[in-house]
Amino acid sequence: MDESSVNPGRLQATFDPALGTLVWWGVDDVEAALADNGLPAGRPTTCRLAVPVDGTRVEPRTVEARAVDLPAVLPALRGLRPEHEGLGVSVSVWREAARLSGRGDAACTELADAMPVAAHATLDAGESAVPSAAVSLRQFLDAAALVGDLETAGIQATLRPYQIHGVGWLRALAGEGGGILADEMGLGKTLQAVALLAMRADAGPHLVVCPTSVIGNWRRELGRFVPDLPVVVFHGANRALPVTLPNRTVMLTSYTVLRSDADALSDVAWDSVVFDEAQQIKNPAAQAAKAAARLPATLKVAMTGTPVENRLEELWSLLHVTNPGVLGTRARFRQRFATPIESGRSRTAAQRLNAVIAPYVLRRTKAQVATDLPPKQYSTVACTLTDEQSRLYRAAVESAFADGLGSGIARHGNVLALLTRLKQVCNHPAQLTGADDRDLVGRSGKFDRATEMLAEIVADGDRALVFTQYRTMGELLSAHLSSELGLGTVPFLHGGLGAERRDELVETFQSSPDGPPILILSLRAAGFGLNLTRASHVLHYDRWWNPAVEDQATDRAHRIGQRRTVNVHTLVTGGTIEDHIAAMHHSKRAVAESVSGNPEAVLAKLPDAELRALLDLDTLGVN
Incomplete structure (x- = not known):
């Protein structure tokens, strides 16, 4: 069919197989044209299509359009009457395709032969080609059949x-x-x-x-x-x-x-x-x-x-x-x-x-x-070390290098132990002295800042997820927030809980109107597979080397069903190992290293002088 059969100035329909929609375009007011013909209004969109510029050629163009999902548009297409005005040939073709079920290969071939470019004008990635009419028709018929099969299967969604x-x-x-x-x-x-x-x-x-x-x-x-x-x-x-x-x-x-x-x-x-x-x-x-x-x-x-x-x-x-x-x-x-x-x-x-x-x-x-999904708003919350934390941090670095980090496998283990100790100091000194230490306030800049932020979130009537990679830290936060904010028990979901107890915590937080406004979660035990869209705030208390793990955790709240902007707060203690992790997350070099190996192993391979330059508080400008 010649490109001139697109009928410029008439309502056109193009099937987008990747999205399972018919894209309607070609007139100034697409929404009005759809309403005039008894078709669903769909949602406004812009898309790149192969659009005729004269009677002999087509070019990639961005067009204003309306996208209508197949389950909604199929019944309306089948009910279209030939006498409807202002419809391009592409619309007539898709009307016949929606009615085509059971009419055999000959009918498919005949319909594909009658299909104008507008009906299959979706562009490939390089914007150099469109699918053939026969391919587009087969994709449409397969998608229409799938819609019917989903209805037959009785899926209640x-x-x-x-x-x-x-x-x-x-x-x-x-x-x-x-x-x-x-x-x-x-x-x-x-x-x-x-x-x-x-x-x-x-x-x-x-x-x-x-x-x-x-x-x-x-x-x-x-x-x-x-x-x-x-x-x-x-x-x-x-x-x-x-x-x-x-x-x-x-x-x-x-x-x-x-x-x-x-x-x-x-x-x-x-x-x-x-x-x-x-x-x-x-x-x-x-x-x-x-x-x-x-x-x-x-x-x-x-x-x-x-x-x-x-x-x-x-x-x-x-x-x-x-x-x-x-x-x-x-x-x-x-x-x-x-x-x-x-x-x-x-x-x-x-x-x-x-x-x-x-x-x-x-x-x-x-x-x-999922362009209708609310956005994520990221913020990095800078925290300071208390005097106690600074002393512990410097002492840990000094002791590790004074004793020597060794070589080979032993060095890797010693570096890992040092990094873990430094991250725990940044969290709270009580992580080093044991979970029974309840004198918590005023000893950790990060701990106090997290308490303030969560108090504000709760006062605003919002809910928050708090992720930590350490069970001891989760227990400290749970005990402190429960008493400090007067919330009863702030639950902590971690790997030591049985499956039934985990399910109970998730269900209570997600569905109960009287459920707790804060849920603390172990990053590894709860960083995947859970739907926690009741929360509109995510707080990462400590840092994981791989940003993908943190992203998985964040998306417990930022997923289908979320109606509000998800605020993602990352706590970073300035001038410490956490600064280095943050830099790795955001630098191009970090991306390359995350593909080729374990960042901890990369650090373990550094000479002592370079490694200490990354970890020493004085070198990082902390007084």
């Missing part, structure tokens, strides 16, 4: 367009063995996996492997979205694997149980296996990764917002579980990709790797697909 696309992508992986759903944290990966299981329910049984702390969350989500699916929890000291598992059964277990009961779990012919928070199997030499690779399944899905946290071999490990052989052997992967990219910064190798993994990794960010 309204999926967003990108989630519908994600479910379709997951379902298509069955012929490939599996893949990685790597959506940014907070975009609803769990709901997409639940929808997949619901549509494959009759082909089960299915297995979900997740951290212990989120087993309860999975049980609630399955009961909420697909209440007719039977769920079995395989966890706890008295667990027993059922002799038979009916097809519709979804079994929930933890990575701990996967390691210990690998033989029993590998004896079951699973249809689908979902690895939630799959960074747990990022180390290919670990028992969990080896056990995950052994599980027999038609479809394996790894879900993680951080498929690469420290080094590229983590990506190899995940794909070795879901799609063994795609990246070759581990040694071959190092030779072809890991070494050239991490050490040589080879752009060619990176492009080649992206091309290989593209069919097996789906990654969307909030900026791309």
Whole structure:
């Protein structure tokens, strides 16, 4: 069809497969044109499309448009009458496509032949091409069929367009063995996996492997979205694997149980296996990764917002579980990709790797697909050392270098011990003297500042999450805030709690109107898998070397369902090791080092003089 058939000045419709929407454009007042034709108004957007500039060529242009999701637009399209005015040929084509079900390949071919450029004008990444009419039509029909299948599956949730696309992508992986759903944290990966299981329910049984702390969350989500699916929890000291598992059964277990009961779990012919928070199997030499690779399944899905946290071999490990052989052997992967990219910064190798993994990794960010999500506001809160902290800090540095840090493995251990001691001094001297020390006020600038901030947050009627990497510090904060702010008991969620107690703390904070306004969490135990959108403030009490870990924690609050701006407060004690961690987080050099190795190992390799220059308070300008 010639480009002139786009009918400039008429309402046009372009299918965007990545977002699962029809994009409406072509007239000055798109919203009015949609209303005049009885079509849903959708939401305003701008998009880059191939737009005709004359009768012979098209060019990339940014157009003002309205995006309407397929579940809403399909019934309206089918009801459009030919006599409706002001519609371009593209609209007529999509009307016929919405009615096309069951009419066979000949009808598809005929409709594709009649499709103008406007109907499939989405641009590729380089803005040099658009999909063919036949490809765009097939994507539309597949998406429309998926919408119908989701309705048939009885999922009691309204999926967003990108989630519908994600479910379709997951379902298509069955012929490939599996893949990685790597959506940014907070975009609803769990709901997409639940929808997949619901549509494959009759082909089960299915297995979900997740951290212990989120087993309860999975049980609630399955009961909420697909209440007719039977769920079995395989966890706890008295667990027993059922002799038979009916097809519709979804079994929930933890990575701990996967390691210990690998033989029993590998004896079951699973249809689908979902690895939630799959960074747990990022180390290919670990028992969990080896056990995950052994599980027999038609479809394996790894879900993680951080498929690469420290080094590229983590990506190899995940794909070795879901799609063994795609990246070759581990040694071959190092030779072809890991070494050239991490050490040589080879752009060619990176492009080649992206091309290989593209069919097996789906990654969307909030900026791309959840533009209605409120923003995050970041602030760094500078804290000062008290005299007591300064003395302890200097004494720790002096003692470590006076005794000597050693060499090799011993040096690495000694440096790690020193860094840990310095971070604990920055937190509060009581971390060094024991949790029974209750004389807390006035001894730590950070501790006192955090108390002031949290008091203000509570007084404003808001809620906050407080993350720390140390259990002792969490207990100190819990005891102090409980008495200082008069809140009753301020709860602390950490790895030492049982699964039921963790679930209770989350449910009370998230859902109870009388729940506590502050929840303290261990960064490792609660940095993933939890939905805590009741909070509008996140306070990072101490720093983790890898910023991705802190981001995971922040996104317990900044995720689908959040309606308010999330204020992220990072406490940094000036002139200390925390300053160095902050600099690593924000510098380009830090990004490179976080890919190629452990930052603590990098510090351990520094000569004594350079290392001391980073740690000594006098060198850093603290008096």
